[in-house]
Amino acid sequence: MQINDQRSLMTLAHLLVEPKRSRRFKRRLVFKFGDLLISPPFPFSLLFFILEYTHSSIMVKVTVCGAAGGIGQPLSLLLKQSDVITHLSLYDIVNTPGVAADLSHINTKSKVTGHVGAAQLEEAIKDSAIVVIPAGVPRKPGMTRDDLFKINAGIVRDLAVAAAKFAPKAFMCIISNPVNSTVPIVTEVFKQFNVYDPKRIFGVTTLDIVRASTFVSGLIGAEASTLRIPVVGGHSGVTILPLLSQVAGTDKLTKEQIEQVTHRIQFGGDEVVKAKDGAGSATLSMAFAGARFALNVLEASVKGTSNIVECTYVHLDADQAGAKETKAVVGDDVEYFSVPVELGPNGVQKILPIGQINEYEKGLFAAAVPELTGNISKGSAFITEGAKL
Numbered sequence: 001m002q003i004n005d006q007r008s009l010m011t012l013a014h015l016l017v018e019p020k021r022s023r024r025f026k027r028r029l030v031f032k033f034g035d036l037l038i039s040p041p042f043p044f045s046l047l048f049f050i051l052e053y054t055h056s057s058i059m060v061k062v063t064v065c066g067a068a069g070g071i072g073q074p075l076s077l078l079l080k081q082s083d084v085i086t087h088l089s090l091y092d093i094v095n096t097p098g099v100a101a102d103l104s105h106i107n108t109k110s111k112v113t114g115h116v117g118a119a120q121l122e123e124a125i126k127d128s129a130i131v132v133i134p135a136g137v138p139r140k141p142g143m144t145r146d147d148l149f150k151i152n153a154g155i156v157r158d159l160a161v162a163a164a165k166f167a168p169k170a171f172m173c174i175i176s177n178p179v180n181s182t183v184p185i186v187t188e189v190f191k192q193f194n195v196y197d198p199k200r201i202f203g204v205t206t207l208d209i210v211r212a213s214t215f216v217s218g219l220i221g222a223e224a225s226t227l228r229i230p231v232v233g234g235h236s237g238v239t240i241l242p243l244l245s246q247v248a249g250t251d252k253l254t255k256e257q258i259e260q261v262t263h264r265i266q267f268g269g270d271e272v273v274k275a276k277d278g279a280g281s282a283t284l285s286m287a288f289a290g291a292r293f294a295l296n297v298l299e300a301s302v303k304g305t306s307n308i309v310e311c312t313y314v315h316l317d318a319d320q321a322g323a324k325e326t327k328a329v330v331g332d333d334v335e336y337f338s339v340p341v342e343l344g345p346n347g348v349q350k351i352l353p354i355g356q357i358n359e360y361e362k363g364l365f366a367a368a369v370p371e372l373t374g375n376i377s378k379g380s381a382f383i384t385e386g387a388k389l
């Protein structure tokens with residue numbers, strides 16, 4: 001049973017307690033009956049429809065690709081705690097049977113399966129509602145995220161090909177760096193398989209938002225966990241754009257404090273790379289951020305919870321008013337940008353405007369655009385000018 005059908009069933013349940021939803025439900029039911037009417041004989045298909053809906057349980061499969069890694073393991077642990085996920089599928093080129101056996105002893109809802117190597121990728125990914133990708137190599141001191149492109153681009157491409165073939169409706173959450181380029185790679189792969197939907201492909205930039213609230217909270221005396229700071233742009237150095245002027249309490253900070261904390265948010269990843277001294281980059285904080293993002297996508301899509309907003313790196317879809325407004329600030333050449341997005345049943349419900357920015361932030365935007373557009377073209381060209389898939 002697919003996630004859209006599951007949602008209709010849940011809507012039916014909600015209808016009993018929430019009459020206000022009935023109009024939305026009726027629209028869905030007509031659509032479902034519409035499907036049935038074209039598959040004769042009608043009375044039998046109606047019977048199957050009722051049996052399917054009354055006897056199936058809601059299945060929500062989430063696949064983590066790179067599940068045995070520094071991010072993959074704690075991320076999978078956090079996802080194992082969800083009461084929405086029914087199947088947690090762990091894919092990697094090494095070690096997933098062990099990770100899966102370990103997690104499977106935890107007494108929460110999801111069944112856990114481990115899959116190793118390309119031969120098991122189809123089984124791992126098939127019919128997933130969400131595919132989260134923290135696969136690939138992390139940075140060592142002295143490297144930029146773009147230095148990871150050489151290895152990670154091919155890894156992300158191959159995983160995207162599998163998702164396009166076996167889970168084309170999945171929400172794709174891309175963690176692997178360089179995110180500025182790996183998201184266009186996934187887009188171009190999905191286009192080649194004719195399954196592209198810009199509303200379902202996300203670059204996970206949540207760690208920048210998490211860091212921003214941690215670093216700024218101490219300065220303005222706010223509770224970090226409740227402080228939401230919009231961080232837009234991309235996910236590397238100067239392309240990370242914290243919009244501190246939109247946060248109550250930051251007007252008390254000096255220009256120097258704003259500049260320092262902005263720099264710390266932009267280069268927070270380097271802080272961890274340096275401290276780990278060759279043993280990789282952020283893993284635990286990323287697992288926290290990745291789980292928050294993936295669970296919010298599920299909350300909005302499976303549970304139908306409204307008003308969930310996350311900043312995430314998406315295609316600036318021309319149909320969206322918020323995307324047009326962003327392009328008016330950054331220029332038409334910028335095809336992808338992390339923007340505040342209202343999540344919904346089909347992924348991106350609405351791209352929200354980035355809002356007012358001050359003169360200092362305008363300067364940050366100007367510095368970000370050349371690097372970001374270069375990263376985007378590099379990612380897109382890797383597929384469009386690469387070997388046929």
Ligand SMILES: NC(=O)C1=CN([C@@H]2O[C@H](COP(=O)(O)OP(=O)(O)OC[C@H]3O[C@@H](n4cnc5c(N)ncnc54)[C@H](O)[C@@H]3O)[C@@H](O)[C@H]2O)C=CC1
Binds near residue numbers: 070159179204205280
């Ligand atoms: N978006 C973000 O905010 C952040 C992104 N990252 C990125 O996440 C990625 C992973 O980082 P870590 O977990 O620390 O690295 P890691 O090296 O600890 O784990 C990566 C895992 O990917 C697996 N892998 C390699 N090739 C694969 C393939 N073809 N298919 C499936 N799995 C494969 C490896 O076996 C390994 O288990 C890096 O690219 C890193 O830069 C890291 C932190 C934050």
Ligand SMILES: O=C([O-])CC(=O)C(=O)O
Binds near residue numbers: 177268
């Ligand atoms: O810095 C890195 O390479 C990993 C990363 O993206 C982050 O920590 O934000």
